[in-house]
Amino acid sequence: MSVQAPAAAERARARAERDYARREAMLAIGMLAPAVVFILLLVGVPFGLAIYYSLHDVTTGGTEVRWVGLRHFAELVRDRVFLRSLSNTLLFTATTLVAVLVLSTVLAELLMRDFRGKWVVRFLILLPWTAPVALGLIGWLWMLDSVFSPIDWLLRQVGLLGQRGAPLGALPNLYWLGDPVLAKVSIVLVNVWRILPLATVIVLAGLNSIPRDVIEQTRIDRAGYFRRLFDITLPMLSPILLVAVLFTFVFTFSDMIAIFILTRGGPANMTQTLASHAFFTGILGGNLGRGAAIALFLLPVLAGVSALLLRLIRRSEVT
Amino acid sequence: MATTTATLTAGAPRGRGVGRFASRTVFYLAVAMFTLFAALPFYVMLITAFKRNPDLFDPAANPFWFSQPPTLDHIRLLFTDTLFVRWLLNSFMVGGLVVVITLLLAVPAAYSLARLAGSWGEVLGIGIFLTYLVPPTLLFLPFAKVIAALGLQNSIWALVIAYPTFTVPFCTWLMMGFFKGIPKDIEEQAMVDGYTRLQAFVRAVLPLAVPGILTIVVFAFTLSTSEFVYALTFVQDSAQKTVSIGVPTELVRGDVFRWGPLLAGALIASIPVAVLYTFFIDHFVAGLTAVAGE
Numbered sequence: 383m384s385v386q387a388p389a390a391a392e393r394a395r396a397r398a399e400r401d402y403a404r405r406e407a408m409l410a411i412g413m414l415a416p417a418v419v420f421i422l423l424l425v426g427v428p429f430g431l432a433i434y435y436s437l438h439d440v441t442t443g444g445t446e447v448r449w450v451g452l453r454h455f456a457e458l459v460r461d462r463v464f465l466r467s468l469s470n471t472l473l474f475t476a477t478t479l480v481a482v483l484v485l486s487t488v489l490a491e492l493l494m495r496d497f498r499g500k501w502v503v504r505f506l507i508l509l510p511w512t513a514p515v516a517l518g519l520i521g522w523l524w525m526l527d528s529v530f531s532p533i534d535w536l537l538r539q540v541g542l543l544g545q546r547g548a549p550l551g552a553l554p555n556l557y558w559l560g561d562p563v564l565a566k567v568s569i570v571l572v573n574v575w576r577i578l579p580l581a582t583v584i585v586l587a588g589l590n591s592i593p594r595d596v597i598e599q600t601r602i603d604r605a606g607y608f609r610r611l612f613d614i615t616l617p618m619l620s621p622i623l624l625v626a627v628l629f630t631f632v633f634t635f636s637d638m639i640a641i642f643i644l645t646r647g648g649p650a651n652m653t654q655t656l657a658s659h660a661f662f663t664g665i666l667g668g669n670l671g672r673g674a675a676i677a678l679f680l681l682p683v684l685a686g687v688s689a690l691l692l693r694l695i696r697r698s699e700v701t
Numbered sequence: 702m703a704t705t706t707a708t709l710t711a712g713a714p715r716g717r718g719v720g721r722f723a724s725r726t727v728f729y730l731a732v733a734m735f736t737l738f739a740a741l742p743f744y745v746m747l748i749t750a751f752k753r754n755p756d757l758f759d760p761a762a763n764p765f766w767f768s769q770p771p772t773l774d775h776i777r778l779l780f781t782d783t784l785f786v787r788w789l790l791n792s793f794m795v796g797g798l799v800v801v802i803t804l805l806l807a808v809p810a811a812y813s814l815a816r817l818a819g820s821w822g823e824v825l826g827i828g829i830f831l832t833y834l835v836p837p838t839l840l841f842l843p844f845a846k847v848i849a850a851l852g853l854q855n856s857i858w859a860l861v862i863a864y865p866t867f868t869v870p871f872c873t874w875l876m877m878g879f880f881k882g883i884p885k886d887i888e889e890q891a892m893v894d895g896y897t898r899l900q901a902f903v904r905a906v907l908p909l910a911v912p913g914i915l916t917i918v919v920f921a922f923t924l925s926t927s928e929f930v931y932a933l934t935f936v937q938d939s940a941q942k943t944v945s946i947g948v949p950t951e952l953v954r955g956d957v958f959r960w961g962p963l964l965a966g967a968l969i970a971s972i973p974v975a976v977l978y979t980f981f982i983d984h985f986v987a988g989l990t991a992v993a994g995e
Contacts, residue, residue: 409898410817417810417829417869424847424866425832431843440846489735492728503732505979506740512978513743513971514927514945520967521742524749524960530757532745532764554760575738583986625990636836639929643949657838664842665934673842680839688831 435674454675463651464676467659470566474655475634478573482630483623485574486581493582494589511579519643522572526558526644533558559645562652569653572640577633581626588622589615624694628687636680656680743968750775750965757961775961776969783959784939785966788947791857792970795943796922798861803868803921808914810869811876812902816885826877833870837930840866845934859935860943864925871924872917875988879913880906916984923978926970944970 436455439448458464493504510518525532534555537543543550550556558564592615600610616623638657641647647654647662654662656679664673745764749757751771762768779785810829814822837844844863845854853859883906891901907914932946939951948970952963978985 406817406898410813413809413813414818414825417806417873420806420865420869421829421832424844424862425835425840428840428843428847429835431846432840435843435846485735488731492732492735495728497729497732503736505976506736506743508739508979508982509743509971509975510739512923512975512982514929514974516927516929516945516949517967517971518742520949520963521746524964525742525745529760530764530960535760535764575742579739580986583982584990587983587986587990622990629989632834632836636838638838642929642933657836660838660842661930661934665845670842670846677839677842680836684834684836684839688834691831692827 432674432678435671436678438671440670440674441668450671454672457672458675463654464659466651467654467656467676468679470653471635471655471657473566474570474573475631477570478577478634479627479630481570481574482577482581483627485578486585486626487619487623489578489582490585490589493586507582508579510575511577515576515639516643518576519572519640522568522575523644526568528555528557528560531555531558560649562649565645565649565653568644569640572644573634573637576640577630580633581630584622584626584629585619588619588625591622592618621694628691631687632684635683743971746964746968750961750968752961754961775965778959779962779965779969783952783962783966784942784947785944785962787940788942788944789970791941791947792926792943792945795857795860795864796925799864799868799925800918800921802861802865803872803917804914806865806869807872807876807917808907808910811873812880812906814873815877815880816888817898822877826874829870830874831870833867833874837867837928841930841934844931848935853935855936855938855941857936857941857943860925860928860932863931863935864921864928867928868917868921868924871988872921874991875917875920875984876910876913878988878991879910879916883909916981919977919981920985923974926974 437449437451439446439450489507493500493507497503524530534543537550537556538545538554542548543556544552544554546552556564558568596614596618597610600614636657638655638661641653641655641658642661645653647658656676660673660677663676664670667673748765748767751773752767753769753772753774756762756767756769759768811826814826814829816822818825848854848859848863851859851862853862887905887909888898888901891905892898896904926943927945928943929945932943933950936942936946939947942951944966948963948966952959952966
């Protein structure tokens with residue numbers, strides 16, 4: 383009796399613990415399931431459909447779906463506009479990336495210091511990222527207008543434009559969005575403008591995480607600014623700079639808003655990117671299959687970026 | 702030798718004084734340049750929104766200041782002659798509903814991942830976060846078909862179900878971080894006191910998670926009001942548009958730009974969203990950088 387009682391109590395406790403663990407597991411699943419099911423349905427289904435559509439003939443209006451295999455892709459490889467979209471996407475992303483990386487490091491260094499009115503400066507510097515992008519870009523549409531561009535007005539005032547012999551030409555305007563080269567420059571400029579605040583705040587977070595005594599020590603050692611930058615700051619910043627690069631990449635690579643608002647892919651499809659070309663083909667052209675095939679070209683690169691991100695996580699968990 | 706050190710040390714303070722002045726000038730100049738680059742388009746929007754048309758459409762007039770007295774005509778036109786107010790209301794409506802859906806889905810999921818799912822929590826959490834990185838431009842074509850199949854095209858309801866596809870992943874991830882920051886003792890104590898796990902979550906943990914909840918409310922709202930690609934694809938009916946697509950698509954008809962109301966509308970709708978976002982941007986960035994480990 384006296385031997386059995388503890389054993390029974392033991393069993394009862396074990397059962398209670400099992401019940402508790404089961405209830406916890408049920409609760410874990412119950413609380414997680416709605417979000418996971420929602421994401422699987424509304425991200426997973428369109429994602430699967432994107433692949434399915436790229437192998438079929440589908441139009442926006444019609445209901446008929448016909449298997450065409452890899453025909454969309456075979457046609458794309460011979461499509462000059464598609465090839466230009468692909469090279470533009472790479473060009474815009476690469477140039478934006480380099481500019482954002484350099485400028486955000488400089489700007490973050492500046493914002494590490496305290497000065498009067500810093501909160502106003504911070505609000506203004508963050509505006510391009512915090513304001514709805516399509517609305518901020520309308521400001522740029524005006525800045526780059528073919529007749530009323532304030533930038534052109536400024537250039538005319540200082541004599542760089544609009545007179546005979548002026549360095550930028552005798553015409554009254556530069557036609558930012560009408561000239562193939564300047565239109566590309568404008569897109570990159572606007573991309574940099576848009577992403578710079580985000581990258582800067584990411585780098586600032588990194589700078590703040592560098593221990594103060596490391597910086598103090600280099601000051602005492604009288605290391606010069608550049609010595610400090612290249613030997614201490616940049617190596618310690620490199621993980622967070624990589625984060626800034628990754629998000630700049632993801633947000634620039636897949637963007638079509640700047641193209642849609644500013645150039646509509648023009649002049650003559652010279653500024654078309656993968657995302658905007660997919661939109662114009664799929665929605666305005668009504669060729670969903672082909673549009674989906676174009677958009678799918680975003681996938682390998684984004685998958686690569688995600689893989690890089692995951693490796694980064696694993697490395698930081700090991701150390 | 703001694704004299705050189707002496708002159709060097711003696712000369713140093715003055716040299717440093719001049720140097721400091723020069724470096725401060727460079728510093729303020731650099732800050733000013735960056736600020737100008739970021740804010741100039743908004744400044745020009747502000748000035749132009751109050752310009753009279755003859756002033757506005759004169760290529761020779763100073764675009765950075767008024768050549769004629771300012772006017773409220775464009776603002777009046779915007780509010781009376783366009784659907785601007787309707788678009789604002791639509792944006793609020795979509796934003797509000799998306800916030801509710803996001804809270805209902807993301808908060809329990811985040812708690813489950815942070816506390817109940819054990820070692821699986823982190824992996825699943827990262828998996829969910831990665832879906833935030835799947836861009837709308839990859840999904841919008843088939844998504845448009847799904848929306849049509851559900852009979853929701855041309856209605857703000859299409860956006861109400863589409864936007865949580867990016868707010869839920871991001872907010873779940875953010876909220877996980879907040880829950881992890883709350884000591885486990887809180888629920889354990891509550892459960893010792895006789896609460897079930899669910900009651901402990903609702904009564905003891907949620908009140909402490911209010912800052913986190915406020916953060917995801919702000920992000921679900923600002924990300925919804927800023928979204929462009931889905932709105933452009935799903936909604937063509939003028940009266941159903943949100944402000945983010947209504948202004949750029951309805952105030953530009955073909956080659957006809959209604960510049961005054963266009964710039965005024967863009968500015969008026971931008972500022973509240975930007976102010977709200979600015980207060981919480983550090984949390985947003987903390988969410989992004991947390992993916993790469995602390």
